[in-house]
Amino acid sequence: MKTIVFAYSEFGCIGIEALAAAGYDVQAVFTYPDDPRDAGFYRSVAQTCIEYDIPAYIYEDTHFTLIQNIAPDYIFSFYYRSLISDQVLALARKGAYNIHGSLLPDYRGRAPVNWVLVNGETRTGVTLHHMVSRADAGDIVAQVPVDIAYEDTAYSLQRKLLVAAEALFKTQLPLIAQGKAARITQDISKGRYFGRRGPEDVKIDWSKPAEAVRNLIRAVTVPYPGAFTEVNGRKFMIWSADIDKKTSEKLGIIASISPLIIACGQGAIVVKCAQFDDGLPLSGKQLALEYSLKIGQKFTP
Numbered sequence: 001m002k003t004i005v006f007a008y009s010e011f012g013c014i015g016i017e018a019l020a021a022a023g024y025d026v027q028a029v030f031t032y033p034d035d036p037r038d039a040g041f042y043r044s045v046a047q048t049c050i051e052y053d054i055p056a057y058i059y060e061d062t063h064f065t066l067i068q069n070i071a072p073d074y075i076f077s078f079y080y081r082s083l084i085s086d087q088v089l090a091l092a093r094k095g096a097y098n099i100h101g102s103l104l105p106d107y108r109g110r111a112p113v114n115w116v117l118v119n120g121e122t123r124t125g126v127t128l129h130h131m132v133s134r135a136d137a138g139d140i141v142a143q144v145p146v147d148i149a150y151e152d153t154a155y156s157l158q159r160k161l162l163v164a165a166e167a168l169f170k171t172q173l174p175l176i177a178q179g180k181a182a183r184i185t186q187d188i189s190k191g192r193y194f195g196r197r198g199p200e201d202v203k204i205d206w207s208k209p210a211e212a213v214r215n216l217i218r219a220v221t222v223p224y225p226g227a228f229t230e231v232n233g234r235k236f237m238i239w240s241a242d243i244d245k246k247t248s249e250k251l252g253i254i255a256s257i258s259p260l261i262i263a264c265g266q267g268a269i270v271v272k273c274a275q276f277d278d279g280l281p282l283s284g285k286q287l288a289l290e291y292s293l294k295i296g297q298k299f300t301p
Helices: 009-021 045-051 063-070 112-118 154-177 210-219 284-290
Strands: 002-007 025-031 056-058 074-078 095-100 123-130 140-147 227-231 234-244 254-256 261-263 268-276
Touching (some): 002 009, 002 063, 009 045, 009 154, 112 123, 112 154, 112 210, 123 154, 140 154
Parallel strands (some): 002 025, 025 056
Antiparallel strands (some): 227 234, 254 261, 261 268
16 A cells, blocks of 8 residues: 655644554655744654654655656645645545545635634534545545534644544544545535635734634634734733623723733633733733733724
8 A cells, every 4th residue: 555645743743653553555755844833832744754764855846756656556645735736646546635624614725723713613623535636625534523612722622633633544544445435525615715824814803802802812822823912012912811791991992900801892801821022921910010001001903
């Protein structure tokens, strides 16, 4: 079962490990240089390849011939960040498969873990599906649902999805090898597509309800760059917050110092952890005292 893998992040590592455990012969892995921001949070695909004695490459067009010469039975994609060309997919004699971090057809596209939290979803999951030229649009092999808790952040939800993906690989990889895996037509008209998130997407809009502001904060907290706002001309990142529904202050106004409460379009958030761009992450109460924040001051987008 000659196999080629395109992979990145922790999903890439567990995918390679699962393929090895299921008896697939992984002959090459294509990945990206490790992002220093991921250090301490996610394992390295390149390091996993060293452990399993698998050649690893950064994909270039010249590698097409390498894949062609290997003549793979299977191609797998585990959180690889680019679409794989039809020309490459066509080289997989028995199928090409991808793992996606949502319950397809909903939340196709980039950053599904972040988007489900931003949108306040209470359920997501992982999907193993056939790869086609369109992102996350191929026939579905199997899915595992995952509940989203109120306390979940993007990181904790990612850990839940990793556990679900491991279970999915354990049951489905042997079935794929035996030619017995299910193939369910996916109707993408019943789901939504979300694109890449950029710097503008992490600015806090204080006109939104407190729940929406808190959802943004937990969707992009550590190890992501963090949701930010501005006060007194200084960038202010908020890493965690709770909701206070009682405040009657106008949006963006500091309603309390201890605890630090900021009014939203509806309700308010209680800042649990935040920092100025040149300072340390501190409790909301300590930040307010250290930087002389005052009731009535206004945060701006």
